[in-house]
Amino acid sequence: MKVALFVPCYVDQFYPQVAIATLELLEKLGVDVAYPESQTCCGQPMANSGFEHLTHGCNDNFVKNFSGYDYIVCPSGSCTLHVKDHLHATDEKAAASIRSKVYELVEFLTDILKVEELTSSFQYKVGLHQSCHGQRGLKISQMSELVSAPFSKTEKLLHMVKGLELIKLSRTDECCGFGGTFCVAEEAVSVKMGIDRVADHVAHGATYITGNDMSCLMHLEGILRRQQSPVKVIHIAEILNAAQ
C-alpha cells in the first residue's frame, strides 16, 4: 500500500508538528508514506470565496503531485472534503481517481487501516471540537441534527489513548466560526462563535481542545492565547502519536 501524505498549506507553514505527528503515526502503523514535495494547497481558500474558476493551476499541481498512490491521507477534514467534492483538473481522469482515494487521517485509521488499538498515552482532560467539514461532510461522526444511531470515528480512536479523559460538552457539534475567509470577512461573528466554543470546553474542565482540523484549532488557539488561558489546543494526530 502506497500512501501519499497531503499536508494542508497552513499546517505546512505554521503547524509542522501536526504533519510530523501524522507521518510518524502512519509509519508506526506500518504504512509506507511518501510526501510529494511540490504540493501546495487544495484550492479551498479560493473556491470558498467564490473563485473556484481560479483554482485550475492549483488543482493541476495537486493532481501532478498526488497521482499514482493507493491512498492520499490528510490531517484535515476540511481540505479532504474540498478535494473529494471539488477537485477537477486538466487530467480529469486522474482527478476523479484522487477524489475517490483521498481520506482524512481519522477515517483512514478507522476505515482503511481498521486500527483497534494504539500505544499512545495522553494523561489529560480533553475536549473534542468536531470540525464541521469532517463531521457533516465526511460523516466522521453522528450529527446532533439527525435522528440516527450515535457513532464517532474520532472518539473511537481517542478512547484507545491511555489516560485520556474525554469531557462532555453542552453543544456537541456547534461550528467554531473559523470558516476560511469568513474568519476575517465576518470577524465579529467569527470571534464570538470561537469565544462561545472555547467557553464550553473551559466550563467542562478541558486542559486541551483537540480536533481533526488545525484551522479550527488555530482560530480557537488565537482566542485562548488572547484570553491568556492555560487551555491549549492540540491536533488529534499529536495525541494519537503521543508516546507512552
Add this chain to the structure above:
Amino acid sequence: MEQKIYDHAVLADKFNKDASRVDWHDKTLWFIREKRDKAAWQIAEWEELRETASQVKNNVLDNLHDYLLEFEKQAQQNGVTVHWAANAEEHNRIVHAIIKEHGVSDIVKSKSMLTEECHLNEYLQQQGITVVDTDLGERIVQLAGEPPSHIVLPCIHWKKEEIGELFHQHLGTPKGNADPQFLTAAAREHLRQRFMTSRVAITGVNFAVAETGEVVVCTNEGNADLGVQLAEVHIACMGIEKIIPQRKHLGIFLRLLARSATGQPVTTYSSHFRKPRPGQAMHIVLVDNGRSERLQQESFRNALKCIRCGACMNTCPVYRRSGGHSYQYAIAGPIGSILAPGLDMKQHADLPFASTLCGSCSNVCPVKINIHEQLYEWRQVLVKSGHVSPVKKAGISGMAAVLERPGIYKFSGAVGRWFMKYIPVLVNNKLNPWYKQREMPAVPRQSFNEWYRQNRKQNGKQS
C-alpha cells in the same frame, strides 16, 4: 428597492457590540433548536419523513405547471376567485384592487412571508389603507416600525421589558409592566377591536392542495381564522411553490412543520379554507416573483421546496449571533441567503458569504434542501457575475498565483514567516482583522517541507 448601505458583516459587527445581548439571542434560539431535536427524536421515522417530504416537493417542482392548473380549476369550482401575479408589484396591485372594490380602508392580516417579500404593507399604506398585523409577534414589530427578524418568531430579538415599554407607548399599558401574560391580554384586547371591524382579511398560505383547491394556514394564535371568519372578504396570498398534490400529503408536512419550527407536535390551528361561506368572497393570489426563473436553475431550484419552518435560522450559529435584521431581507438566515440573491444579486451579494458552510442548516431542513451547498454555488455565481469587491478579487487572484506555483509558495511562505517572526508588527496590527481579537499563530522554526527535506530525504526516503 433602495440600495443598502451596509453589508451583513457591518451590521453583524454592530449587533456584537452588546455581547450579553448576543448571548441572550443565541441561547433563546438554541433553546428552540433543542426543542426541535427532542420533538424529532420522538418520531422514529423522522429521517424517512424528511426524505418523503423532499420527494413530494421534488415531484411538485417537476410538475408545477400541471398542479397549479389543477389547483386553479378546483378552487374556481369551489367559488374562489384565483389571480395570477407575475411579480411583487402585480401582487400588490391585485390585493389593493380587491380592497378598493369593497370600499375598505382598514384591514387585518395574519402572518405571510410572501406579503413581506412583496412589501405589501408599505404599498397599501401608500394607498391610504391601514393594515394591522394580527400575529402577536408581527404586531410587536409593526408597532416598532421594524420588519420581522425571523419568519416564525418575528420579534425574537425583543426582550419582554422592551415589549412592555412599546405597549406602554402604543397601547397605553402601565409603564414598567413586562408580564408576558398581561401584555398578551392587552394585545388581544387591542387586536379584538380590529378583528371586529375589519371587513377584509388577508392570510398567507402554508399549503395549497391541488386535488381539492383548498389552502391550509397554520397558526398558534388562531388569528388567521378569526380574521377570515369575521370578514366579508378573504384574500389568501401564496407563492406558487406552496402547492402539494393531495390532502393526504398534509400528513407528512404538518408533522414536520411545527416540530421543525418550534418543537411542537403540531401547530395549534391548522385551518383549511376551501370555499367562501355564503355572502363572503374568497380570493387566492398566486405569485411568481422570480420562482419560475429559479425553477430553471438546476443548482438553485430545490430552494423552492422550503416550507418556511425557520429551523435553519434557529440552528445557524451565524444567525444566532448576528440577528435577523443583519440579513436585510424578509427571510433571514441560511434559507434567506440562498433565496435573496435569486431576486436581486447586486442587492444581496453579501448574504451567501454570511456563513461558515458548517452544514447544520441542511441537516435540520425538513425537506432536505442542500442549503450550504447552494451557498457555495451562489458564491461562485456572484463572483463570476462581478458582484465582488476589487480588493477581494485582487487578494484572491494573488493567492491563487502563489498557490499554483510550488517554488513561489515555498519562497513566500519562508519570507512571510521570517517577517512574522522578526517584525511581528507587520501582522499584529489593527489592519489585520484576525489580530483584533485573536493572537496570530506562533511562527515555527521551519515549515514541514523544510523539516522533511532536512530530516527524511538523506535517509533515502524520497517521494
